Amino acid sequence: MTFAGLPLAWLVGIGTSAAAATVLLYILKLRRRPVAVAFAPLWHRVLGDRDASRLFSKLRRWLSLALQLLLLALLALALADPRPTHELGTGRNLVLLIDASASMQATDEKPTRLDAAKNVAKSLVRGLGGSDRALVVAMGAVPVPLSTMSDEATDLVAAVDRVRAADTRADFGRALELAADALHGLPNGEIVVLSDGVLAPPEPAPDLGGAALRFAPVGKSGRNLAITAFSVRRYPLDKSRLEVMAELANLDGARAEVELSLLGDGAIIDSERLVIEPGAKLSRFFPDVGGARHALEARVRYADGHADALPADDHAYALVPERRRAKVLVVTAGNTYLEAALLLDEYLDVTDVKPSQYPPTGAFDATIFDGVAPPPADKSGGLVYLNPPATGGPVKLGKAIAGFGFDTWDKKSPLLRFTAPGDVQVASGHALEPGPGDKVVGASDDGPILVAGNRSGRPFVVLGFDPRQSDFVLRPAWPLFVLNAIDSFSESDTSYVSAYRTGEVWRVPVPPGAHEAELATPDGSTRAVPVEDGRAVTFGDRAGFYRLTSGTDAARSVTEFAANLSDLDESRILPQKKLTVASHEAPPPAVGSGGVRRELWLWLLAAVLALSVLEWITYHRRVTV
C-alpha cells in the first residue's frame, strides 16, 4: 500500500488534534437545559432503573466516542490517499494533445470540432484507471500545457474545458516534442492526438521515447470557402486612391458560386458573384475603391446562402494605409529632374535650399543631398545622398567607375518597388564601400552603386552616381525611386498593406522612446506587450482589428492594424481519419480501458458517510445517549 495524499507528519498532526478535540468534547460535561419538576423523587424512581444499567450506559457512551474516533481515523486515512502499490506500477501516463487550431472551429461537428474533441478527451479522462495519470495540452501555434501530469479527473476535465481554438495553425511537431518530454522516464506513456487531422506532418519526426501515439479523429465535412489573401494599397503616384486585392479559395470538391462582399468602415461598398472551380484559387482586384476611410473587410459565402463549415476564414480584415504629408528638404544647387520627381506627389511639402544655406530651421521626414554631404542636422529625418562627395557621406566612395548599370538589385527592396532598373545606363560614378550592417540594394559588376543603411539611428540611402549622368532620370523608375525612398523614411507605404498573419510573432513599429505598449485585441480585451528595438512584440492568434497604444500621456501614439488567418493549409479542413507519423499509423485510443477507478479514499469517505448516518440514527433513536 502506498500513500499518495498528505505527508505522514501532517496526518499525525491533524489526526492528533482532531482526536484530542473530540475526546475533550466528550470529557466536558454536557450542559443540559434545566427544567423544574414538581417532585424529583418520581424521576429518581424512573431513572433508578437506568442506574441499574449504568455500566451499559457508560459503555454506550464510550462506544459513541470510539465511533467518532473511528470516523476521524477513516478521514485521516482518506487524506492519506492510500493506493495499492501494484496499481501505481502499472498505470498509464497519457498526454492529451487537443488540437486548438483554426480548423477546429469548423461547425461540421455540433457545435464545433473542438467541442467534439473535448468530449472525447473528457471521456478519456473519466475512463482513466486508478493509477493512470494524464496531462492536457492545447495544441495551437504554441503548445500550451493546461494541467500537470495528474490523476485528478476534476482538474483534468477543467483543463480540457479551458482549451480555446485560435485563428492559427497547430504546431504538431512541437506538440509531439513537448509530449515526449513530459513522458520522459515515465512508464506506459501514451500520446493521444485529438484533432481533425489537418496537421502539418513534423519534419523530422520527433523521437517519442517509446510512447505510443494514438489518434482520435473528429470532423465530418471539408466543405469550405476561404479568403486566403486580402490587402489594400494606395496607388504610388496617386495616393488618394486605393486598390484592394482579395484571393479566394474553393476547398470543396464541387464548383462553387460565391458572393464576395467588400465592406468599408462597416458598410458594404462592393459585392460581386464569382464562380470558383473545385480546389481552385481566384484573385480579385477592386480598383479605385472609394467609401472606405479607415477599415476594410471582405466576406465570402456561398451564393445560395448556405454557410460553409469554417466561418473563421470567411472574413478578412485590412486597414486603409494612413496618409500624411511628408516634409522633404532638398539640398541642391539645382536639379530639374529631382524637382520634377518630387512634384508627382502632392502630399509632399518640399523645401529647397542651397548647400550654403544648410541647415535651415524646421524638422523634416527626409533630406535629399544632391552632390553634397554636409554634417546632417538634427531632425533631418532619413537621408538620401545622390552622388555624394568623397567625404561627409555615410559610406566611403570606392573606385571611380564608368559605363555601368544595375546588374543586380534587390527586387524585394521597397526602394526599387515597381521599378525595372536593369536597363539603366550610367556614364560615370563611384563604387560604394558599404559599412557593416549596410545593405546593398543595387550593384553593377564593378561594385555596389545603391546602398541603404542606418547611422546613429538615422536611415540613409546612397546612390553612387549623379542621376543626370545616366538615363535613370528619363525613366519612370526615377520618380518611383525618389518617392519610394521618401516613403520608406516617412513610413507612408504604397505597397499592398497586407494584414498580419495569425500564428506568427508580430513586430509592430512604435514611436522611439516607448518601452511598453498596450494592445487591444479584437475580442475587446487588452494586454501589455513588450517593446524591443522600437517594435512592440506579440504573438497573434486572433483575426481582426487591433489597436496598439504606446508612449506616455504626453506623447501617446496609437497604431491600428489588422490580422487575418490567411492560411490555405489551415483552410483545408477535410478531416483526416488517419494520422501517420514516421510511417506509423496511430491507432485510436482505448476509451475507458482503465476500467473503474479504484481509489480507496472514495470508499473511505463512503464509510465515513455511512458511519455518520448510523451515528445520527442511533443518536436520534436514543440508543447511544
Added chain:
Amino acid sequence: MGLLDFLRPRKAAPAPAASSELFDDEFQRKLEMLALVSRRVFSGRLRAERRSKKKGSGVEFADHRDYVPGDDIRSVDWNVYHRFGRLLVRLYEEEEDLSIYFLLDCSASMGFAGSQKFDQARRLVASLAYVGLANLDRVTVLAMTEGTLERLPTTRGKGRIFTVFRFLSSLLPGGTTDLAESLREFAAQHKRRGLALLVSDFYDPAGFEHGINVLRYEGFEPYVIHLVDRREAKPELDGDVLVVDCETGDEREVTVTPGVLTRLGSAYEQYLGDIERYCTQKRVPYLAADVTLPFDEIVLRALRRGGFLH
C-alpha cells in the same frame, strides 16, 4: 441555570387568585347547594350529637369503673352495689361538638408551574369548611409549609365563612413539604382531637406515610384528600435536560425519551396507588381530587364517601 438566569432577578411566585376570583358569587352559590346536599346526606342526625370517645357527663351510659375516693357519690350505681356488693361508678359518653381541622399543604409543589392544585385545594377546604360551619362544627384551618403552621383560629357558624375565605386567599405556595414535622407541631398545639382533613399532593421527600401516621398516632381521625394533577406525569420534554425539584432544588440529568416519559407516567400512577393502598390498609378515608374536575363534584364525592361528617 444559565448566567443570564443567574443575573436576572428571580421571578416572583405567581400571585394567588384574589379572593373575589377564587371565591366568587358562583362559588358561594355552589357552597349553599353543597350545604343543602350535606343536610340531605346526613338527615335524621341532630347537630352536636356526635359521641366523643371522651367519657364524661353526658346522658348516655357508657361503662362502669371502680369507685375511688373523691368520686361524686351521685354517680355510684347503687343497683349494682345492691346486686354484686361492689362500688362502681357509672360512666357516660360525653357529648361535644366535632372539631374539624383542615390541614392545607402550602408547599411550592402545590403551586408548581401554574398548577391548579393550590386553587383547587383552597376551594375544597373552603367548601368543606362551609359544610362544617353550617353544621355548627368547630372548624380550624391550618396552612403547612417548611414544617411550620399558619393558623386560622377555631371558629364556628357559617357566618364565619368569609373569615375562612380571607385566610385562604392570603396564602401563598412556597417552601418544602415536611408533613410529619408540620403535623407533629399541629398535634402538639391542638389537644382537642377531631377530624383532621389533610389536603396535599403528598410530594414529601420523606414519604407520605409519616404525616398520616402522626395524625393516627396522636388520636386524630385523619381524612386524606390527595390533589392529583396528571399533567405532571406527562411533561412536554424531549432530549437532554436537567430536572430540578421545585422545592428541594434536587437535580438529576435526564435524557427524556418516549420510554422515559412512559416510565414516569407509570411511576406516578404507582405513587398514587401506593398512597391509596396505604390509606385503605390503615382505614384512613382517602379521596383523590383531580384538579381537572370541578371542585363541587369532588366535594360531593367526599360527602357521599362518608367519613367526613358522621
